[in-house]
Amino acid sequence: MKFYGxxxxxxxxxxxxxxxxxxxxxxxxxxxLIAKKEDYALFHxxxxxxPFIKEDTIDLIxxxxxxxxxxxxxxxxxxxxxxxxxxxxxxxxxxxxxGTQSTFLSIFGNFLRFQRGLNNYTIKTDKLSSKAxxxxxxxxxxxxxxxxxxxLFPTALGFHSLAIKEDVxxxxxxxxxxxxxxxxxxNAYDELxxxxxxxxxx
Numbered sequence: 001m002k003f004y005g006x007x008x009x010x011x012x013x014x015x016x017x018x019x020x021x022x023x024x025x026x027x028x029x030x031x032x033l034i035a036k037k038e039d040y041a042l043f044h045x046x047x048x049x050x051p052f053i054k055e056d057t058i059d060l061i062x063x064x065x066x067x068x069x070x071x072x073x074x075x076x077x078x079x080x081x082x083x084x085x086x087x088x089x090x091x092x093x094x095x096x097x098x099g100t101q102s103t104f105l106s107i108f109g110n111f112l113r114f115q116r117g118l119n120n121y122t123i124k125t126d127k128l129s130s131k132a133x134x135x136x137x138x139x140x141x142x143x144x145x146x147x148x149x150x151x152l153f154p155t156a157l158g159f160h161s162l163a164i165k166e167d168v169x170x171x172x173x174x175x176x177x178x179x180x181x182x183x184x185x186x187n188a189y190d191e192l193x194x195x196x197x198x199x200x201x202x
Contacts (some may be wrong), residue, residue, distance in 0.1 A: 007094040018201035041105055041145060043069040048143025051109045079150060080170075082108070085175045086149060089182075111153075114182070115139045122188045131157050131177065157181060 042050040042057075047066045050057060061068055082102055090110040117134075128136065134156035142148035154160065157177045159170070 011080060041071045043071055043144075045069065049108070051105075051112050069198075081171055082150065082154075084169045089175055089178060100172040104149070105145055108142075108149060110139070111139055111142075111148070114186075119189055120186060121192060125192070127186055127191070128184060128188060129181070133176065135181040138186050153178065 010013070010074075042053065044050055044060075050068075083149040086101060086107045090107055126133070135153060138148065138156040142152050154174060158173065159174050159177075
């Protein structure tokens with residue numbers, strides 16, 4: 001992995017150096033970010049990974065470019081097998097992929113969307129199994145796609161050295177465990193309603 005800390009300062013001051021107007025800068029930065037979205041991950045120095053580039057993100061980059069970093073990843077080797085397991089989990093097919101790194105970032109983006117779709121009860125309830133609870137916390141606290149997918153999520157489910165193994169059975173077992181945990185988290189609120197209904201009936 002590589003960090004490019006001065007990236008946005010250079011990106012912003014390049015048009016300034018050539019005496020281009022601010023209107024062009026406002027246009028230039030989002031176009032560059034969109035064009036290169038398959039090649040890097042955008043990070044805020046304190047907020048972590050930025051999965052979606054919005055208008056307020058662009059404004060922050062203009063105001064404090066020194067607060068943003070660009071990170072590239074090495075997702076070759078054994079990690080590709082783990083990525084394939086995640087692709088099966090989140091149903092990302094090859095037709096939607098523009099490369100291993102792009103798929104890798106898309107997978108993590110799906111986990112973030114899943115987390116943001118959880119209601120307050122599901123976020124706070126202790127009526128979950130230990131593994132589902134640990135996975136929920138790992139998703140909630142993760143700030144880096146690589147660390148989350150290759151370390152935090154496997155560790156939460158008891159697969160501590162998954163990223164360095166090439167055991168198909170272990171990978172399949174991990175896929176099953178994470179599917180079960182996600183299903184449990186997703187159904188937590190429905191289970192609450194079922195318990196309430198049973199109490200009312202009884």
